[in-house]
Amino acid sequence: MRPRSSWILLGLFALLATCRPALAQDKKVYRPVVAEKLEKILLDLDFKFQKVPGKKEGIAYYDFKRGDFTLRLHNYGGQDLWIECYFSDKWSLEDLNRWNSRSKFTRAVLVDTKDKSTISLEAQLDCFSGATDAIIRQFIVRFDQETKDFAKFLNK
Amino acid sequence: MIPFITRRWLAALLVFLAIANSALSQDAVLKEVSPEQLEKILGDLKFEAKKSFSKKKDEAYFDFMHGAYRARLTSYDGKDLMLDSVFPAVSMEKANTWNTKAKFSRVSIQKEGGNFFSILEFNFDVSGGVTANAAKQFVVRFGDELKEFDSYVGSGGLDEKILAAVTNDKLGSILKTMGIAFQMKDDPKGTGVTAFDFELGIQKLRLYNFNGKELLIDAHFKAIPLEQTNQYNLSRKFIRAVNYKVEAQAYTALEGCFDCEAGVTEGMLRQFLASFGDEVKQFSDFVQKNAK
Numbered sequence: 001m002r003p004r005s006s007w008i009l010l011g012l013f014a015l016l017a018t019c020r021p022a023l024a025q026d027k028k029v030y031r032p033v034v035a036e037k038l039e040k041i042l043l044d045l046d047f048k049f050q051k052v053p054g055k056k057e058g059i060a061y062y063d064f065k066r067g068d069f070t071l072r073l074h075n076y077g078g079q080d081l082w083i084e085c086y087f088s089d090k091w092s093l094e095d096l097n098r099w100n101s102r103s104k105f106t107r108a109v110l111v112d113t114k115d116k117s118t119i120s121l122e123a124q125l126d127c128f129s130g131a132t133d134a135i136i137r138q139f140i141v142r143f144d145q146e147t148k149d150f151a152k153f154l155n156k
Numbered sequence: 157m158i159p160f161i162t163r164r165w166l167a168a169l170l171v172f173l174a175i176a177n178s179a180l181s182q183d184a185v186l187k188e189v190s191p192e193q194l195e196k197i198l199g200d201l202k203f204e205a206k207k208s209f210s211k212k213k214d215e216a217y218f219d220f221m222h223g224a225y226r227a228r229l230t231s232y233d234g235k236d237l238m239l240d241s242v243f244p245a246v247s248m249e250k251a252n253t254w255n256t257k258a259k260f261s262r263v264s265i266q267k268e269g270g271n272f273f274s275i276l277e278f279n280f281d282v283s284g285g286v287t288a289n290a291a292k293q294f295v296v297r298f299g300d301e302l303k304e305f306d307s308y309v310g311s312g313g314l315d316e317k318i319l320a321a322v323t324n325d326k327l328g329s330i331l332k333t334m335g336i337a338f339q340m341k342d343d344p345k346g347t348g349v350t351a352f353d354f355e356l357g358i359q360k361l362r363l364y365n366f367n368g369k370e371l372l373i374d375a376h377f378k379a380i381p382l383e384q385t386n387q388y389n390l391s392r393k394f395i396r397a398v399n400y401k402v403e404a405q406a407y408t409a410l411e412g413c414f415d416c417e418a419g420v421t422e423g424m425l426r427q428f429l430a431s432f433g434d435e436v437k438q439f440s441d442f443v444q445k446n447a448k
Contacts (some may be wrong), residue, residue: 130244
């Protein structure tokens with residue numbers, strides 16, 4: 001019968017063997033950010049998305065729900081990413097400016113269309129010089145948190 | 157009246173000539189290629205190109221997406237063609253190694269506004285004669301060169317090491333290699349925030365390093381109305397314009413933020429700084445234009 005310590009060691013080795021590829025991917029820089037890569041990241045985050053092809057080749061949108069919010073992630077030819085969430089609350093430019101002055105990584109803009117005004121909370125990631133899985137994950141997860149913070153900010 | 161049999165033969169001959177003509181035109185030798193012919197070549201290859209011309213109209217430019225890469229086809233008076241695509245900067249040694257090994261393309265390191273980048277180029281001398289098929293092969297082959305170069309750039313290049321935190325030394329070193337003279341403001345309160353002050357043209361900029369995990373860069377301009385601030389934010393990526401009032405002094409700041417929590421490469425830092433420099437110029441033009 002193998003000693004208990006051996007089983008523990010074997011278990012540790014097995015754990016390291018599975019973690020190493022994932023960690024290695026996190027440190028691998030790639031460009032462009034291809035659809036398959038982005039979709040895997042979303043799936044690994046357990047974000048169930050609906051993919052919408054853009055009108056131009058190389059552009060795709062990914063819609064997914066996070067609680068009460070619908071987020072859209074844009075992939076512009078793998079060169080840059082854009083993530084946004086729309087709010088229908090009526091807020092002044094002064095209030096949006098107040099958010100922009102305190103927020104770290106997002107901006108709130110007022111989008112005027114013929115029918116109505118909408119607030120877009122958005123962030124972009126420049127991938128021209130490359131990205132890693134960790135960077136893209138951080139970008140998405142960070143925005144997810146900022147969306148919740150923004151909703152609280154609007155409700156104050 | 158033409159006999160029926162002769163009419164049938166004539167019809168068959170006409171069809172044959174039409175097909176042959178189409179095939180021949182692909183193999184017809186051209187001594188120069190017109191913008192219209194280039195447009196057709198790109199169209200046949202299913203590339204959607206945006207056409208433009210130089211001021212003297214002697215150069216035609218076709219900008220298009222070659223797979224995942226932005227490419228430009230330039231026609232120099234129809235007599236020689238060049239395809240090029242911009243990549244992040246690589247070291248001189250890496251560029252030289254590519255140039256010694258690559259068959260058809262070359263890379264050069266160029267600098268614009270403090271930003272270094274690599275340009276992959278592929279040239280074709282048409283003046284000795286070219287067929288449409290050869291021109292198409294030139295465009296298609298560039299796609300292979302793009303992928304190979306991209307893979308080459310990504311393989312342990314100069315700027316690819318992931319930095320877990322952005323040190324002040326690293327930022328200082330990057331600013332120096334970009335030819336930017338700066339003043340570093342120490343962190344007297346021990347908050348972990350260091351500021352780097354420098355100028356681009358006449359514009360003063362400040363880069364904040366928050367404990368190596370976040371960067372914020374900003375430039376201050378005279379205050380503009382919030383409607384214009386919002387309008388600018390709607391039109392640009394990677395930055396935001398924000399209005400402030402500090403001690404009764406109103407101003408509009410252009411800001412760029414970089415989340416370094418998940419790691420960052422030197423190349424990404426350079427790109428962040430260089431692209432903000434471009435944004436400052438754009439915003440300055442915007443402020444001046446709207447001031448009139």
